Each structure stands twice: as C-alpha cells, then as structure tokens.
Amino acid sequence: NAGVMQNPRHLVRRRGQEARLRCSPMKGHSHVYWYRQLPEEGLKFMVYLQKENIIDESGMPKERFSAEFPKEGPSILRIQQVVRGDSAAYFCASSVGTSGAGSNIQYFGAGTRLSVL
Amino acid sequence: AQKITQTQPGMFVQEKEAVTLDCTYDTSDPSYGLFWYKQPSSGEMIFLIYQGSYDQQNATEGRYSLNFQKARKSANLVISASQLGDSAMYFCAMREISKTSYDKVIFGPGTSLSVIP
Numbered sequence: 001n002a003g004v005m006q007n008p009r010h011l012v013r014r015r016g017q018e019a020r021l022r023c024s025p026m027k028g029h030s031h032v033y034w035y036r037q038l039p040e041e042g043l044k045f046m047v048y049l050q051k052e053n054i055i056d057e058s059g060m061p062k063e064r065f066s067a068e069f070p071k072e073g074p075s076i077l078r079i080q081q082v083v084r085g086d087s088a089a090y091f092c093a094s095s096v097g098t099s100g101a102g103s104n105i106q107y108f109g110a111g112t113r114l115s116v117l
Numbered sequence: 118a119q120k121i122t123q124t125q126p127g128m129f130v131q132e133k134e135a136v137t138l139d140c141t142y143d144t145s146d147p148s149y150g151l152f153w154y155k156q157p158s159s160g161e162m163i164f165l166i167y168q169g170s171y172d173q174q175n176a177t178e179g180r181y182s183l184n185f186q187k188a189r190k191s192a193n194l195v196i197s198a199s200q201l202g203d204s205a206m207y208f209c210a211m212r213e214i215s216k217t218s219y220d221k222v223i224f225g226p227g228t229s230l231s232v233i234p
Contacts, residue, residue: 033221042208042224043162056221091162093222103150103169104212106222108162 004029004094005074006109014117019079019086021112025094032075033106034060034067037089049075082116089113121209121225128230130199137184138194138228140209150212151192152222153183157205165207168192196230204232 005024013019025032031050035043045059049069060067064082069075079086093106120143130136142151153165168176168183176183184193196203209225 035224042226043210045221045223048221059221089160093162103152103167105152105164105167107164108154110159110161113160 004092004107004109006092006112008112009110010113010115012115012117013082015083016081019082019114021077021079021090021092021114022074023077023092023094023109024074025092026107029094029096029107031095031097032069033093033095034075034077035091035093037091037111039088043091046077079114082114084116087114087116121211121223123209123225123228125228126226128228130196130203130230130232132201132232132234133198135195135197136199136230138196138207138209138230140192140194140225142190142192142209142211144190144211144213146213148213151183151185152210152212153181153192153194154208154210154224155203155205156208156227157202162208166194199232201232201234204230206230 004026007022033048034046036046037043047060047067048056052071064080066078089111091108091111093108095104095106122141124139149170151168155163155165166176166178166181166183168185175185180197182195184195206227206229208227210222212222
C-alpha cells in the first residue's frame with residue numbers, strides 16, 4: 001500500500017522559471033494539503049484541496065503560487081517566476097477526510113526540495 | 118490565534134534513557150487534536166502519535182507516549198528507552214476539529230533530539 005508520493009524529490013530552477021511539484025495521495029485519501037518548510041523552521045500550511053476544489057488557500061501567497069487537485073491525476077503545486085526566497089522543502093500530506101471528531105491523521109510524502117539559483 | 122510552542126530547540130539523551138520533549142499550545146476551541154511527527158535527517162515527516170482533546174487517557178504508541186495535561190495546555194512527548202535511530206527533529210502540531218470546513222494543522226518550530234551512544 002503505497003504512501004503519499006511526491007516528485008520530484010529535488011528540483012533546481014533558475015530565477016524566473018516555473019516549478020511544478022506533484023503529489024499523489026495515499027490510496028483511499030481524497031484530501032490533500034501542501035506545506036512549506038524553510039531551513040531550520042517548522043512546516044507552514046499553504047493550501048488544502050479536495051478533488052477539483054480548493055477548500056482553504058489562506059497560507060498560499062496570492063501571486064505566483066497556485067494549486068490544483070484534478071479529478072484524475074496528482075495534485076500539482078505550481079510556482080511561476082520563481083525567486084530565491086522560494087527555495088524550501090515543499091511537503092504534501094493526505095488524509096481520509098474531515099470529521100467532527102477523530103484524528104483525521106495527515107500522512108506526509110517525502111517532500112520536494114526546491115532550489116532556486 | 119492558535120499557537121504551538123516548543124521551548125527546547127535542542128535536546129540530548131543517553132541511549133536507553135527516557136526523554137521528554139515539551140509542547141504547549143494555545144487555542145480557544147474546545148475540540149482539537151494534537152499530533153507529534155518525527156523528521157529524520159533524510160527529510161520525511163513520520164506520524165508518531167495522536168491525542169484528542171476529549172480523550173480520557175494519555176495516548177501511547179510503543180515507546181512513545183503523550184503526557185497530556187489539558188488544564189495546562191501541554192502535550193509533551195515521552196520517548197522511552199531511546200535508540201540511536203531516534204535522533205531527529207520532532208514537531209508538535211495541532212488541529213482544531215470543530216472548524217470542520219477547514220482542516221489545516223499548525224506546526225510548532227520543532228525540537229532537535231540527539232541520542233548519544
């Protein structure tokens with residue numbers, strides 16, 4: 001039973017290029033979350049998606065960043081015109097779904113390390 | 118505003134000894150969940166243990182236990198019989214369950230644990 005799959009593991013981009021990060025949730029999970037981790041810091045929430053819907057994007061910068069989770073295929077986090085400050089580890093997590101009670105544990109992928117030159 | 122505090126940036130423990138990693142949280146929500154994740158040097162985020170705010174007993178998972186003191190808003194992680202493989206960053210995190218429309222998890226800054234042989 002495969003876990004959350006993220007690719008690529010490492011991504012190098014020059015300033016101004018686009019970065020596309022992919023995330024396939026665990027089997028049976030319909031909720032996807034993206035987090036960003038800067039060096040020596042904890043994870044910061046970016047966006048929460050369900051199939052074809054963005055539920056909460058309050059943590060995502062308004063410009064250059066976008067996310068989608070199409071009906072078919074992986075979730076994509078897209079960063080346009082990357083800058084050096086975008087260099088970070090980007091983690092995707094998935095869960096079964098929200099509930100009024102219960103853990104709804106988020107399971108994480110191995111992350112994508114983005115380096116902007 | 119919710120907040121997670123981990124006051125120990127770095128901890129050392131002798132192999133086979135027990136260690137407690139501190140976590141305090143702040144929320145006005147009566148229903149919430151608390152999590153601990155481990156991040157080894159390889160970078161992945163590994164779920165360790167979960168505690169619900171209404172759970173009567175402290176959570177335990179193998180060598181991990183969560184010392185939950187609701188009145189003090191603390192959720193310390195106890196690792197018994199430390200092993201060299203326990204050396205990693207440890208993150209405390211919180212999810213507010215009653216706000217079921219949004220489901221983001223807030224992470225603390227982390228504690229770096231080093232196990233000494």
